[in-house]
């Protein structure tokens with residue numbers, strides 16, 4: 001098969017789109033939620049309905065952790081333990097949109 005000019009344009013578009021995609025995903029540098037004893041309650045809440053490892057791929061693919069449930073614990077505990085928010089911290093509703101769980 002001979003590649004026409006149109007084919008090359010198509011390939012270029014795909015490469016550019018892939019490049020943008022990779023560029024954006026590399027920018028995610030917000031600290032993740034540490035997966036430690038302190039944050040166990042957040043992980044346990046988010047994944048309490050997680051399908052077992054032997055569940056079907058479909059079930060596991062479409063499982064959504066209960067992020068809202070887990071987020072209910074974040075700020076109260078951080079205030080109680082005196083964890084500082086950086087002074088320029090963005091609006092704090094929905095912690096887990098920005099601070100990803102490590103799993």
Ligand code: HEC
Pocket residue numbers: 031032033034036038039041042070071073074075077078081083095096099
């Ligand atoms: C039971 C208490 C508790 C809960 C619940 C909790 N945190 Fe924390 N978090 C802490 C403490 C204490 C620290 C300070 C560092 C440490 O001990 O892990 C911390 C540190 C952090 C850090 C900074 C980590 C770093 O590397 O500097 C982030 C981000 C964070 N928590 C996000 C969250 C989010 C998001 C939630 C809710 C899903 C949450 N935390 C729930 C107590 C808690």
Ligand code: HEC
Pocket residue numbers: 029030031074075078083084085086089090091092093094095096097098099
């Ligand atoms: C709109 C995005 C966003 C939301 C929502 C958000 N944060 Fe952050 N958070 C950031 C950014 C950006 C930083 C500064 C960069 C960094 O350290 O990751 C930060 C920093 C932090 C830090 C300090 C991390 C460190 O390493 O010193 C903690 C702790 C933290 N956030 C906790 C929370 C908690 C708890 C919530 C929910 C109540 C929350 N954040 C919601 C974006 C967000």
